[in-house]
Amino acid sequence: MSQRYRVAVLGATGLVGRTMIEVLAEQQFPVEELIPLASERSAGQKITFQDKEYATQVPSAEVFGKVDIALFSAGGSVSKEWAPIAAREGAVVIDNSSAFRMEPNVPLVVPEVNAETIFSTDGKPASIIANPNCSTIQMVVVLKPLHDKYTIKRVVVSTYQSVTGKGKKGLEALEEEIAGKAQEKFEHVHPIAYNVVPHIDVFLGNDYTKEEMKMVNETQKILNQPDLKVSPTTVRVPVYGGHAESVNIEFEHDFEVDDVRKLLAQSPGILVNDHPGENVYPMPIECYGKDDVFVGRIRRDYWHPKTINMWIVADNLRKGAATNAVQIANCLIGKLTPKALV
Ligand SMILES: NC(=O)c1ccc[n+]([C@@H]2O[C@H](COP(=O)([O-])OP(=O)(O)OC[C@H]3O[C@@H](n4cnc5c(N)ncnc54)[C@H](OP(=O)(O)O)[C@@H]3O)[C@@H](O)[C@H]2O)c1
Numbered sequence: 001m002s003q004r005y006r007v008a009v010l011g012a013t014g015l016v017g018r019t020m021i022e023v024l025a026e027q028q029f030p031v032e033e034l035i036p037l038a039s040e041r042s043a044g045q046k047i048t049f050q051d052k053e054y055a056t057q058v059p060s061a062e063v064f065g066k067v068d069i070a071l072f073s074a075g076g077s078v079s080k081e082w083a084p085i086a087a088r089e090g091a092v093v094i095d096n097s098s099a100f101r102m103e104p105n106v107p108l109v110v111p112e113v114n115a116e117t118i119f120s121t122d123g124k125p126a127s128i129i130a131n132p133n134c135s136t137i138q139m140v141v142v143l144k145p146l147h148d149k150y151t152i153k154r155v156v157v158s159t160y161q162s163v164t165g166k167g168k169k170g171l172e173a174l175e176e177e178i179a180g181k182a183q184e185k186f187e188h189v190h191p192i193a194y195n196v197v198p199h200i201d202v203f204l205g206n207d208y209t210k211e212e213m214k215m216v217n218e219t220q221k222i223l224n225q226p227d228l229k230v231s232p233t234t235v236r237v238p239v240y241g242g243h244a245e246s247v248n249i250e251f252e253h254d255f256e257v258d259d260v261r262k263l264l265a266q267s268p269g270i271l272v273n274d275h276p277g278e279n280v281y282p283m284p285i286e287c288y289g290k291d292d293v294f295v296g297r298i299r300r301d302y303w304h305p306k307t308i309n310m311w312i313v314a315d316n317l318r319k320g321a322a323t324n325a326v327q328i329a330n331c332l333i334g335k336l337t338p339k340a341l342v
Helices: 015-026 076-088 111-118 136-150 161-176 210-222 257-266 318-332
Strands: 005-010 032-039 046-049 052-055 069-072 092-094 126-129 153-161 229-233 245-252 271-274 293-298 309-315
Touching: 005 015, 005 076, 015 046, 015 161, 015 229, 015 318, 032 046, 032 052, 046 309, 052 136, 069 076, 069 318, 076 126, 092 318, 111 136, 111 318, 126 136, 136 210, 136 245, 136 271, 136 293, 136 309, 136 318, 153 210, 210 229, 257 271, 257 318, 309 318
Parallel strands: 005 032, 005 069, 069 092, 092 126, 153 229, 271 293
Antiparallel strands: 046 052, 153 245, 245 309, 293 309
């Protein structure tokens, strides 16, 4: 009998949750039943999936008792409250928030990089699996093959992050500001329309933001390189389609730029789009709705021969969140017995 799973999406009415449901359908994930979950505000709201309508419910231990795989995208505090309950009820939780990412026993997974960490030595999946931060995911997909071949010493990254990274509120804030209807500043700090804001999440004691330190700590964990030097500046820009990153990577070993291009083009999850003479390079407007990580503007650092510059773009709602989570769920197929068959 083929294995089909009861899949809950907590945050089903949000930007990431809705995209998760789209990706589950597109990839024909073997869903026996979809269980959309959100807050009281959305209870009863109908969600159509594979021609069937499902009513949105609020999370409860009883609901998780029948769930095999739970995709969480409702924020850190909701994850902290409900992930341990869902796990106790026997669901495998794939969590999009930052709540558990740095817990030593929780795998932090980008399937192209470290899918093997999902399972313990006895072949069982972890009960909570963390999906990394969106800006980290698209960067590590590119760093992994480069590190394996040339050994990375240091990465300097500046991000250009879409307002969709702030969820429904981010999108609405930009639209209201452009229409002159905004009641308050974007994230209560500065306007985002016609602006560029070098400030995402709160400042920590070291003058870096929480978003920046996520890029440092999560990259080290995913690549299993606790000493890797990552120097980030994260910036919010008034665009919809995805996050862009200017990345400067210093290697231990020599490289040829053409070999780097070929290596990336052959690596999973990456599309190289690098024809500067024809004005071709990745841009959020073209990456929107796509699952790949796009790379262009590949060139040797002007001053440092063992260092390379590149431009990396991905749809943060897709590879930065929903697609990555569904890819993790795909790794469970055939290795997780649905409760209905136990
Ligand atoms: N946006 C991105 O690019 C991105 C990327 C990676 C990770 N993430 C993470 O994914 C999560 C969701 O992001 P998003 O952009 O989808 O946000 P969003 O558009 O604001 O959606 C939030 C979702 O969470 C639900 N929710 C809020 N409070 C809840 C509660 N107390 N109980 C149950 N459900 C609740 C909302 O339900 P209602 O509609 O009922 O309010 C909605 O479905 C966050 O942890 C975020 O950090 C986002």
